[in-house]
Amino acid sequence: MGMMFCRGCAKEIHETAPTCPHCGAVQGHVPVFNNVVPQPSIEDSGSAKFHWTSLTSLITGLVVTLMAISVPEQWDKDTVVGVVMFGLVPILFAVISLIQKRLGRWMAITGLVLGICALLAAIGNGS
Ligand SMILES: [Zn+2]
Structure with missing residues (x-):
């Protein structure tokens, strides 16, 4: 002073x-x-940082993909419903992350793609 x-x-x-x-x-x-x-x-501008919505999207996308891969050839109804419901989680977080322009965009996009693939796999196996 x-x-x-x-x-x-x-x-x-x-x-x-x-x-x-x-x-x-x-x-x-x-x-x-x-x-x-x-x-x-x-x-x-901290590029090393990311937002938890992006990370959550990526992780849940990976988990649901592993779920879909590990299911045996015949999917029962519970499996289809489970994969569909779990597949919506990374999609939801990815949309939040992308709309709000949060950091870690590649994580959100990866989670989004994985979630959609899991949904398509569940729909294909459920019909
Ligand atoms: Zn003066």
């Missing part, structure tokens, strides 16, 4: 003041603003 002197009128002002409260002259420093402003944009 230091004080400094205005460039314009030489009166004492707070060192973090961007402009002088007495004469309005813009001060040269502004270290606080330079340090604070860039941070949000760094967080927004």
Whole structure:
């Protein structure tokens, strides 16, 4: 909390003041603003991050695909219903993730494709 002197009128002002409260002259420093402003944009563009909806879509898509693959040739009605219901989960999360433009888009798309494949497999085996 230091004080400094205005460039314009030489009166004492707070060192973090961007402009002088007495004469309005813009001060040269502004270290606080330079340090604070860039941070949000760094967080927004963090490509390593992803949203849980995308990850959930991917995981449930993989699980339902494994379910569909591991089922023996004859699918009974319960199996078909189970795969259909579970296949809707990655599709639902993928839609949420894509509509809200969340990070991890490739996960959401992969989950969406896997979920649709599981649904098609269940429909094909159920009829
Ligand atoms: Zn001044």
